[in-house]
Amino acid sequence: MNRVFLFLPLAIFIVMGVYFALGLREDPSSIPSRMIDRPLPVFDLPGIAEGEPGFSNADLDGQVALVNVFGSWCPPCEIEHPMLMQISRSGRVPIFGVDWRDEPGAGAAWLARNGNPYQRVGDDPEGDLAFELGITGAPETFLIDRQGRVRFHHVGVIDETVWRDTLLPMIEALEVE
Amino acid sequence: MIAELGQFALILAFVVALFQSVAIFAGLRTGDAVVHGFARTGAIAQFVLVLAAFACLTVLFAQSDFTALVVAENSHTDKPFLYKLTGVWGNHEGSMLLWALILTAYTAALAWSAKPVEARLISLTFAVQSLITAAFTAFLLFTSNPFARLWPGPENGQDLNPLLQDPGLASHPPMLYAGYVGFSITFAFAVAALIEGRVDARWARIVRPWALAAWTFLTIGIALGASWAYYELGWGGWWAWDPVENASLMPWLAGTAFIHSLRVMEKRDTLKAWTILLALLTFALSMVGTFLVRSGVLTSVHAFAVDPERGVFILAILVALIGGSLLIYGLRANLLKPTGLFSEISRESTLLVNNLVLAASCALVFFGTFYPLFITTVSDETVTVGAPFYNSTFNPMVGALLILVPISGMLAWKRGKLMPVLKDLAPAGMAALAGAIAAFWIADRGLVAGALGTALAIWIALGVLTDLAKRFKLGEIAFSASLARAARLPLGIWGMAVAHFGVAIVVFAITGVSAWKQEASAFLMPGQHLDIRELAITLDDVQQYEGSNYVAERGEFTVRRGQRVVANMTAERRLYPVRGMSTTESAIHARASGDVYVTIGQPSPEHGWPVHVYLYPFAVWLWIGSAVLGLGGLLSLSDRGRRALAAKPKARAANPEPAE
Numbered sequence: 032m033n034r035v036f037l038f039l040p041l042a043i044f045i046v047m048g049v050y051f052a053l054g055l056r057e058d059p060s061s062i063p064s065r066m067i068d069r070p071l072p073v074f075d076l077p078g079i080a081e082g083e084p085g086f087s088n089a090d091l092d093g094q095v096a097l098v099n100v101f102g103s104w105c106p107p108c109e110i111e112h113p114m115l116m117q118i119s120r121s122g123r124v125p126i127f128g129v130d131w132r133d134e135p136g137a138g139a140a141w142l143a144r145n146g147n148p149y150q151r152v153g154d155d156p157e158g159d160l161a162f163e164l165g166i167t168g169a170p171e172t173f174l175i176d177r178q179g180r181v182r183f184h185h186v187g188v189i190d191e192t193v194w195r196d197t198l199l200p201m202i203e204a205l206e207v208e
Numbered sequence: 209m210i211a212e213l214g215q216f217a218l219i220l221a222f223v224v225a226l227f228q229s230v231a232i233f234a235g236l237r238t239g240d241a242v243v244h245g246f247a248r249t250g251a252i253a254q255f256v257l258v259l260a261a262f263a264c265l266t267v268l269f270a271q272s273d274f275t276a277l278v279v280a281e282n283s284h285t286d287k288p289f290l291y292k293l294t295g296v297w298g299n300h301e302g303s304m305l306l307w308a309l310i311l312t313a314y315t316a317a318l319a320w321s322a323k324p325v326e327a328r329l330i331s332l333t334f335a336v337q338s339l340i341t342a343a344f345t346a347f348l349l350f351t352s353n354p355f356a357r358l359w360p361g362p363e364n365g366q367d368l369n370p371l372l373q374d375p376g377l378a379s380h381p382p383m384l385y386a387g388y389v390g391f392s393i394t395f396a397f398a399v400a401a402l403i404e405g406r407v408d409a410r411w412a413r414i415v416r417p418w419a420l421a422a423w424t425f426l427t428i429g430i431a432l433g434a435s436w437a438y439y440e441l442g443w444g445g446w447w448a449w450d451p452v453e454n455a456s457l458m459p460w461l462a463g464t465a466f467i468h469s470l471r472v473m474e475k476r477d478t479l480k481a482w483t484i485l486l487a488l489l490t491f492a493l494s495m496v497g498t499f500l501v502r503s504g505v506l507t508s509v510h511a512f513a514v515d516p517e518r519g520v521f522i523l524a525i526l527v528a529l530i531g532g533s534l535l536i537y538g539l540r541a542n543l544l545k546p547t548g549l550f551s552e553i554s555r556e557s558t559l560l561v562n563n564l565v566l567a568a569s570c571a572l573v574f575f576g577t578f579y580p581l582f583i584t585t586v587s588d589e590t591v592t593v594g595a596p597f598y599n600s601t602f603n604p605m606v607g608a609l610l611i612l613v614p615i616s617g618m619l620a621w622k623r624g625k626l627m628p629v630l631k632d633l634a635p636a637g638m639a640a641l642a643g644a645i646a647a648f649w650i651a652d653r654g655l656v657a658g659a660l661g662t663a664l665a666i667w668i669a670l671g672v673l674t675d676l677a678k679r680f681k682l683g684e685i686a687f688s689a690s691l692a693r694a695a696r697l698p699l700g701i702w703g704m705a706v707a708h709f710g711v712a713i714v715v716f717a718i719t720g721v722s723a724w725k726q727e728a729s730a731f732l733m734p735g736q737h738l739d740i741r742e743l744a745i746t747l748d749d750v751q752q753y754e755g756s757n758y759v760a761e762r763g764e765f766t767v768r769r770g771q772r773v774v775a776n777m778t779a780e781r782r783l784y785p786v787r788g789m790s791t792t793e794s795a796i797h798a799r800a801s802g803d804v805y806v807t808i809g810q811p812s813p814e815h816g817w818p819v820h821v822y823l824y825p826f827a828v829w830l831w832i833g834s835a836v837l838g839l840g841g842l843l844s845l846s847d848r849g850r851r852a853l854a855a856k857p858k859a860r861a862a863n864p865e866p867a868e
Contacts (some may be wrong), residue, residue, distance in 0.1 A: 034542050037481070037537060037538045037541045037542060038538035040485060040488075040489075040534045040537060040538070041531065041534040041535055041537070041538050044492075044530055044531055044534050045531070048523075048526075048527055048531065050578075104786070134783070134785055137785075157810060
């Protein structure tokens with residue numbers, strides 16, 4: 032009896048190990064968002080440079096769209112950027128940008144250098160909108176339906192796989208909804 | 209070139225560690241005497257090699273060599289030189305290298321200090337320790353190479369996270385790691401003892417200085433982390449029950465239980481299997497703390513790169529080391545037979561209660577930290593567990609345990625009498641009650657938590673003093689004789705008393721900063737003021753300021769009580785352009801009775817600057833109390849009786865220590 036008891040720590044550890052293994056397999060970027068199925072907050076962001084248009088709810092205009100939160104300071108955004116450019120060139124879905132916690136002019140300069148995949152870009156230097164959206168880092172992307180509700184929240188970089196296997200099928204489904 | 213040199217040194221360290229571990233295990237089987245000598249030289253070789261690798265990485269940072277990937281990602285030419293150096297461990301790869309450096313430093317220290325006693329045990333310990341080193345250098349080489357190159361190198365780096373550009377970071381991770389990793393030695397000793405199938409008071413005496421050293425480092429490391437959060441995060445938060453903080457608290461709780469049960473084992477030859485289990489668990493929790501929290505299992509903020517390959521590798525190491533050690537425990541722990549018996553009322557039994565409560569509170573923190581993960585694996589909900597959970601469970605549990613502190617110290621070993629102890633402690637109890645009533649009365653909001661905290665602090669502090677007075681026979685014999693007794697008291701006892709007194713100070717400080725804190729905020733234009741308690745805080749002026757790698761707005765404040773100027777303070781809001789992040793540099797006027805803590809925010813054109821003022825009573829005692837705790841650890845550590853390693857146990861037994 033006593034001897035069996037001595038294996039108890041090992042048994043507990045094995046159970047926890049299984050949980051951790053499951054937790055590792057789970058993609059941390061699939062943490063469900065509190066925004067799912069809720070309308071976007073009301074916002075009206077200024078443009079990122081003098082004379083540039085801003086970005087507000089009205090711009091979404093009943094389309095299925097992606098809203099991408101980025102910053103010129105964010106290395107993963109640099110990685111994600113070519114994919115966004117590709118989506119934008121394909122014309123499959125409009126992308127809107129929220130320039131998060133950037134310095135004045137830095138976001139515009141970054142887009143001038145790397146190309147601009149966005150229909151409109153709003154400046155969110157203090158992270159007010161980002162806070163309401165529940166952003167924890169950049170890049171993050173929201174899929175918006177025709178009613179202006181958030182239907183999917185992707186945390187992290189959009190790559191070929193995310194686009195092909197997750198976003199594109201959802202966009203197709205939303206367009207016929 | 210330097211990067212390649214560092215890489216080469218690291219590869220060699222891995223090879224030496226792996227070879228050493230295998231050689232010792234094989235050599236002990238065949239009874240080869242050469243392995244004992246090799247164990248020591250090998251340990252020192254590992255340390256020198258990892259030190260060389262670390263030096264190479266430091267040179268890369270110092271020279272801002274942006275063809276090295278980690279330097280490009282975490283440094284910048286405009287960064288102050290000190291932060292270029294601390295940037296070495298301000299990133300994943302570098303911090304892992306620091307971890308490995310401290311690990312091999314401990315192994316080398318063991319090689320340096322070990323006396324020629326228990327040669328088999330020491331050699332086995334080296335074998336286990338080298339296995340750990342091999343595992344982690346492999347992790348570095350295969351998944352987190354600090355010497356990866358970037359061709360072509362960028363013109364400038366991406367800068368270190370500004371939150372980490374703080375003197376606190378220079379000392380916090382090395383201290384914390386010295387604590388975490390220090391428990392690797394006690395872990396290795398425990399595994400060695402299990403393999404030997406024998407553990408006794410001698411083992412406890414050899415292990416105790418290592419356990420105390422690790423515990424002291426961890427205590428100071430946690431305190432530095434808390435003070436960094438307090439000064440840098442801008443809202444005076446010194447503890448938020450966040451996973452990273454919990455990760456350091458769990459091994460501390462287990463380690464605290466361990467050093468107490470180690471004492472029981474040393475004195476009374478009992479609680480053996482339990483002590484060994486604590487040694488294993490403490491290091492297991494240290495590893496979980498360092499790795500799981502940073503590997504993506506528990507991310508909330510994905511700013512730290514999530515890399516599944518790293519996660520799997522770490523998990524494999526953890527399974528091998530923790531699972532392996534627990535398996536050996538299951539197979540061998542039945543050989544560790546206790547000999548000392550004790551009654552329900554004895555120092556052993558109170559220390560057992562201490563152990564059980566600390567273990568339970570550790571399990572509680574573990575549960576709270578990993579609960580969100582458990583929930584997401586079994587259902588789709590995500591939940592986080594916050595401060596209210598810990599306040600309603602952890603605090604009462606540990607509070608109740610602390611009531612035992614003075615009683616435990618005064619009870620006799622084996623069989624104690626409760627009534628005389630309680631009688632001796634009656635004055636301390638009365639004082640605690642009076643303190644509680646006074647705190648309830650004086651503190652302007654009659655808070656029960658404040659009264660309880662005050663009572664507990666007074667009870668422990670006076671209890672410790674009563675205990676010391678009894679040991680000196682103060683008042684019973686001539687004063688000079690009492691002094692002589694005090695001088696003869698072993699350092700271990702002094703260490704215990706000082707550490708427990710430190711606990712009293714920390715309890716009081718926590719009560720102050722959490723139960724009695726006050727805050728006020730307002731938008732201020734220069735010349736306007738805001739009032740809090742009897743203080744008026746005036747914003748005199750706001751100035752622009754340019755640092756080497758940031759721009760700042762500096763608010764100059766004057767704090768007045770009536771007409772008298774109490775302090776001039778300067779709070780800053782900094783913007784680091786390279787990362788586009790801003791930080792607050794709070795202004796803190798620290799007094800023994802409490803801190804005035806001022807922050808300034810982003811201005812609005814119509815209203816002026818948002819100014820936030822907090823009063824944190826007795827905050828400075830948090831740091832003083834932690835230092836006293838650490839001092840207690842150091843005193844116990846340098847107890848000569850422990851250092852002598854008891855080469856002649858018979859002689860010791862004939863000459864028992866006085867006053868215990």
